[in-house]
Amino acid sequence: MKSALYLCLLLLGLQVQGQLKSNLNDEQQEQEIAHFSEDHSQAEGENSPHAKIAPSNADFAFRVYKQIREETGNKNIFFSPLSISTAFTMLSLGVRSNTLSQLHKGLAFNLTDMEEQEIHAGFQRILQLLNDPHREDQLSMGNALFVDDRLKLLKKFLDDVRNLYYSEATSTSFQNPPEAIKEINEYIETKTHGKIVDFLQDLDPQTVMVLVNYVFFKGYWEKPFSPLSTRDADFMLDAKNSVKVKMMHEKKHFNIHRDEKLSCWVVEIPYKGNATSLFILPDEGTMKQVEDALLKETVSSWLKSLEYREIYLDLPKFSISGYYDVKSLFEKMGVTEVFSDQADLSGVAENSNLKVSKAIHKAMVDVSENGTEAAAVTLIEIIAESAEFPPPPHIKFNRPFLMMIIDKSTDGVLFMGRIVNPTAKEE
Structure with a gap:
C-alpha cells in the first residue's frame, strides 16, 4: 500500500490597495531569508543560480500554458507557473530514479546543462529575491509541510526543504481529517491575505503529508490610470458578441512594440519596484498564431524591441480566476510515474511507499486603475494506493488578449494568462 502526500501551491498576486510590506512565510523564514546580503538584491548576472534556471522555468511556463489551452478551449486562463514549478521542484528533493528523471524533464530541466544542486540553489535564490523586505512592491513566496504523526x-x-526552500514541517493528525483540513485552510487563507478561502475540501484517507507553496504579490502601477477616465465600453468576445466592461483610458508614454510577423501589439506596464507586466493584443483572428509562438525566445525578443512611445491606451478593469488539475496537465505532458504505483519517493520518509495522487492549482487576478491583484494555489496529493514616430497609436484591449507578470530581479514569470471575457465568473 502506498501512503498519501498532498502538495499544495498557493499564489496570490497584485493588489490595488494596502500596505507595501512583504509578508513572509513565518517569522523564522523571515529571519533566515533576510540573512542574504543586501548587495545582491538585484540580479547577479547570467552565472547566478536563478539566472541559470530562468530559461527552463520560462520553457515550463509556456508548455503549461499551451497544455491548459488545449484543455480549456476558448476560456479565460490564469495561473502561476513559478508556483507550480517551485512546489514540484521542492518535492523532487525526495524523488529518486526514473521518477526523478521524468519529473526533471517535465519541469524542463536538462541535467546535462546544470547539476541538480544548481536547480535547488536557483530556487533558493528566487525565494531570497522575492522575499527581499526592501522591495518596493509587496512580494512573498513560501512553503510549508503538514506531516502526519505516523510519517517519519x-x-x-x-534539512534540504528547510535550508533550500525555507520550509518547516508541522505535525498534523490526518487521522482527524476535519481538523487537518481546517488547519491547512487557515494557513492558506492567512498567507493569501484572505483571497483563497476553504481551498482544501477533502482529504484522501491515506494522506500522510500536504506540501503548500504560496506566492503573494501586491503591486502598484508606476503610472496609475485616472479613475475619472474610466467609463463603460464594449469588449468584443468574438466578431458578433460583446460584453460591457469598465474601460480605463490613458494617453501616456509606455514601452511598446508592434510585432508585424505575429500581428500583435505588446505593451509593458511596469509596477513600482522590480515587477512589470506585459499585455499582448493580437490582431483580430490571430490569437492562436500568437499563442503558438509563446516561447522564451519570443518574449525575450519583445522585451528587447520595446520602444518608449506615447500612445492612447484602453485597458479593461477585470477580475478573473482559474482552477486547474495539474495532475492531468502533467500526465499529458509526459510526467506520469510520480502519480503511479511505480513512483519512487524513497527520499522523503522512512519505510514509506509514496506516490502523488492529486495536484491542483488555483489562481486569481484583479486589474484596476492603481494596480493588480492575483492569487493562485496548487495542491498535489500523494496517496496510499488503493522606428519613426507617427501620431500616437491607439491600442485598444477591447478583444481577447494575453497578460504576463514578470519579476525583473529573477527574470521569472510570476503569472500568465489569457483574458477572453473580463466579466466571466469562476466556474
Whole structure:
C-alpha cells in the first residue's frame, strides 16, 4: 500500500490597495531569508543560480500554458507557473530514479546543462529575491509541510526543504481529517491575505503529508490610470458578441512594440519596484498564431524591441480566476510515474511507499486603475494506493488578449494568462 502526500501551491498576486510590506512565510523564514546580503538584491548576472534556471522555468511556463489551452478551449486562463514549478521542484528533493528523471524533464530541466544542486540553489535564490523586505512592491513566496504523526521524514529531506526552500514541517493528525483540513485552510487563507478561502475540501484517507507553496504579490502601477477616465465600453468576445466592461483610458508614454510577423501589439506596464507586466493584443483572428509562438525566445525578443512611445491606451478593469488539475496537465505532458504505483519517493520518509495522487492549482487576478491583484494555489496529493514616430497609436484591449507578470530581479514569470471575457465568473 502506498501512503498519501498532498502538495499544495498557493499564489496570490497584485493588489490595488494596502500596505507595501512583504509578508513572509513565518517569522523564522523571515529571519533566515533576510540573512542574504543586501548587495545582491538585484540580479547577479547570467552565472547566478536563478539566472541559470530562468530559461527552463520560462520553457515550463509556456508548455503549461499551451497544455491548459488545449484543455480549456476558448476560456479565460490564469495561473502561476513559478508556483507550480517551485512546489514540484521542492518535492523532487525526495524523488529518486526514473521518477526523478521524468519529473526533471517535465519541469524542463536538462541535467546535462546544470547539476541538480544548481536547480535547488536557483530556487533558493528566487525565494531570497522575492522575499527581499526592501522591495518596493509587496512580494512573498513560501512553503510549508503538514506531516502526519505516523510519517517519519528522512533527516536529509527535512534539512534540504528547510535550508533550500525555507520550509518547516508541522505535525498534523490526518487521522482527524476535519481538523487537518481546517488547519491547512487557515494557513492558506492567512498567507493569501484572505483571497483563497476553504481551498482544501477533502482529504484522501491515506494522506500522510500536504506540501503548500504560496506566492503573494501586491503591486502598484508606476503610472496609475485616472479613475475619472474610466467609463463603460464594449469588449468584443468574438466578431458578433460583446460584453460591457469598465474601460480605463490613458494617453501616456509606455514601452511598446508592434510585432508585424505575429500581428500583435505588446505593451509593458511596469509596477513600482522590480515587477512589470506585459499585455499582448493580437490582431483580430490571430490569437492562436500568437499563442503558438509563446516561447522564451519570443518574449525575450519583445522585451528587447520595446520602444518608449506615447500612445492612447484602453485597458479593461477585470477580475478573473482559474482552477486547474495539474495532475492531468502533467500526465499529458509526459510526467506520469510520480502519480503511479511505480513512483519512487524513497527520499522523503522512512519505510514509506509514496506516490502523488492529486495536484491542483488555483489562481486569481484583479486589474484596476492603481494596480493588480492575483492569487493562485496548487495542491498535489500523494496517496496510499488503493522606428519613426507617427501620431500616437491607439491600442485598444477591447478583444481577447494575453497578460504576463514578470519579476525583473529573477527574470521569472510570476503569472500568465489569457483574458477572453473580463466579466466571466469562476466556474
